[in-house]
Amino acid sequence: MYISTVLGGLSVLSGATLAYASSAVEPSNFNVTAALEDLGIDVAAIPALKSFNGAQARSTDKACAVACSSLSFIFNSKVSAQNTTGYSNFTDSFWSVQQEEVQPHCIFRPTKNTDVSAAVLLSRLTGCEFAARSGGHAAFTGASSSPGGISIWFKDMNAVTLNKDKSVASIEPGNNWLSVYSALQPYGLATIGGRAASIGVGGFVLGGGISYHSNLYGWSCDNVESFEVVAASGLILTVSETSYPDLYWALRGGGNNFGLVTKYNLYTIPAPEMYGGSRTFIQTYFPQAINAFINVANNASVDPHAQQYIAFLRTQGTNLASAELTYTQNVSNPQIFKQYRSIPAVADTSSPKTLVEYVKYLETENPFHLREVYWPVAVKLDEKFSNWVVDTFYSMISQVEDVPGAQPVIIFQAITEPMLKKMSDFGGNALGLDASNGAVQLMHISCWWSNESDDATIYAFVNSFWETVLAEAKSQGIFNEFVYMNYASLYQDPISGYGATNKALLQKIAKKYDPQAVYQTLQPGYFKLDGAPATL
Template identity: 90%
Template sequence: MHHISTILGGLSVLSGATLAYASTPVESSNFNVTAALEDLGIDVSTIPALNSFTGAQARSTDKACAAACSSLSFIFGSKVAAQNTAGYSNFTDSFWSVQQEEVQPHCIFRPTKNTDVSAAVLLSRFTGCQFAARSGGHAAFTGASSSPGGISIWFKDMNAVTLNDDKSVASIGPGNNWLSVYSALEPYGLATIGGRAASIGVGGFVLGGGISYHSNLYGWACDNVESFEVVTASGLIITVSETSYSDLYWALRGGGNNFGLVTKYNLYTIPAPTMYGGSRTFLEPYFSQAINAFINVANNASVDPHAQQYIAFLNNNGTNLASAELTYTQDVADPQIFKQYRSIPAIADVSSSKTLVEYVEYLETSNPFHLREVYWPVAVKLDEKFSNWVVKTFYSMIPQVENVAGAEPVIIFQAITEPMLKKMSDFGGNALGLDASNGAVELMHIACWWTNESDDETIYAFVNSFWETVLAEAKSQGIFNEFVYMNYASLYQDPISGYGAANKAQLKKIAKKYDPQTVYQTLQPGYFKLEGAPASF
């Protein structure tokens, strides 16, 4: 593979004129979509669906998207799937949550290279048809990565994983999930900072932050990006790094899908030795001991950064359980940092030596597909007494949903440790608004699945009222943190505001610079935008 910095030189599809103005990705006031499509070799006048297309039609979603999808089909043929075809149902049937499976796009577009993506964005602008882009499709609410009535761009075929000459950087297409990334890199003894379950997609994970087994050692995924290849709103393809478009590089590290479609993630590689870990499960009399162990492991993250953990509390067939997922990034069965956990009597322990590939496959089994899902996080200062109180409050409120078919609420505690927080200032910093000045942050989130759409409001109301109770107490104790982790956020949350007013203002300024016509806000309205939550309660 060529060095990452030579990516732009390979875009032979683009004419010289496009490359000449690719050096200035800030869209001019006289930008012409038709001319930009011509630069891609697409003559609008030869596309039947666009010959008689008018501005009035652009104001009709159905007509706009019929024209856009017909145009994509005319240009790209079999890369486009219409409704009631196998290619279409392959897309809708393969989402993690039922809420995403239910969305009915006008068509599915499967690009194979970056200029295909440019064409899709420009045709969306030409027609006014909305679009969404899907990497792994692991979000838990409608429209996050599929466009109702619009174009759903499925990155599935952009799935290359290649290494640069010295193997320090892996170039990863957005069609990959973490199983495919780790599987490609494992023969080289390498990995990247990535997800902890097999089917999670690369794209949303990196752009939203990205907590990894290796994050105490190296930081979050967004803090381990050498560069991004990005399709801007004007269809230009630029390579964004700490030294090239550094403001956009900062924004993409936590800012989600608000700035462009990323067609390549160039991530620093790390060694991938065999790991050791698995879940250790405790009964209720030992909950306070388990929470004490959780707090101590979090606070000792800088002493032994090989340890990674989270602890989940749930009710299983009438029995309250705590399940601690204890991972060590070396093949050590009983590291000192986990001894406290191991001294607590457990009813089950499935710890074993695992490669990274084996680990994400093992964890995948705890995230079943084809159920209604919600994730909903909050953040507070790491605090043992408060953590115990939250668990008691959680169990006191579970009866509110005990009659909901298939409902299985779980509360999960993780620590955003001081080593992680310190890494967030690397390479010019990220957009998340977190720092190490107040010590470790405790990330708490509810995960719940259930069976019937008719119970959606009951579940959402339960989680909302629970967090209202918890956050009121956190604020009264002075330990509330406004951070909202995008990768777990619910449709009723606003992660961008959770990054703080200054960072939100900066993100909006950067978006306006690179996307003055707000294409990625208005034509790609799904997921977490710069202004407000996807839905209001």
């Protein structure tokens, strides 16, 4: 189903596009008021701005009161103030409670790219901070909602369209992967996207994006034909391998540090019916399951249709391993999974599934409205070390067993050689990974719990566990500094994990396109270029 969101402008905002700049690089004499006027906004006609002066920007409350009042004057029903239904619809719909707790000054729901330009420029004019939300699936405060500021909710920018030969799908950031796959399914197509229904398009692509189809085609960021980006100047850029290629490279893994993306143009792929589900084992069979995981990862080049991850948890006092085994064709028992199938299982949910059905099924494993943390590390793929990590996890899990509602899980995935080789396509990405040292094992802790009073206990447990693991990995020479942004905790610095050279280049590119560091300072949430969001 295709959704169109074309609305006419209000009297103070024409349909004009920015005409003041001839390049993406912001001139030294850039004038925010003039840029707003180029958008068709008569700044002098906005009541809240008549008595506003720059000194007031030192006060977040005053600055954001003026910014939100100005947005409301220009856009009317697209802005929701506190204590309104539109506001509560926003705050109540986040995945994690930490995000739900954030109280923005107002919510802005743009319907087209020039609306987004106006919001960024009004933030600059007033000094009010902002955040932008695609799906809202981060696990910490302020990632995609701005405390006391403007929260830009892309919900109404939700079109999915195909180009003439159906080779590229243009996807607006208000989509999640269920809506994308649902729109493309009638054509027998999909894109390289997320594995759960409610994951948003925006953060997923900009942080990398592991897909069911990644052994065949690479990560989501490696399958972007072009981005439509609102630069800090409000200018709308089409960014590709040949148009602003440095920015194109940076956006492929660099997160929200360079602009607000208002359209993701992704290459399409065939989407036949798949086969998959979870197969669950008791602790007796953990070594065999880990051996199967290693072998499937190492054989990804032999049969790239296979995708897997394996999770270890304790439920009702029983230690279990759950292997999610996905085959991108409707083949019930492919050779690559025969080792897994030979291990006795206490449960198996495997069945034929369309991509739409698959992401709905996996959504049940990611419940909403709980306190959440994700926290990843990376090492060289190693079977003996994997067994040691699982044993260590269970030896330490008692530290949080008495925390109400706590469910810690450790999950193993492989960044396989086929995935790594695809990362050099179209000029490469910013992630700092390559295939020269073989497959990488991505391990992450996922944990939910009930009460804010237990936050420190959970964070201390995960941090202590990873400190133990990483010390051993470093002693064995298998540590990898990569930190996967899409799973990163608020105490991690993914950009540094891309390596010093890539970090310096990302900082240089950000300075080129955003010389006043708007996307570093006025949009301070999520993962910035200079360090982790928080410290323990």
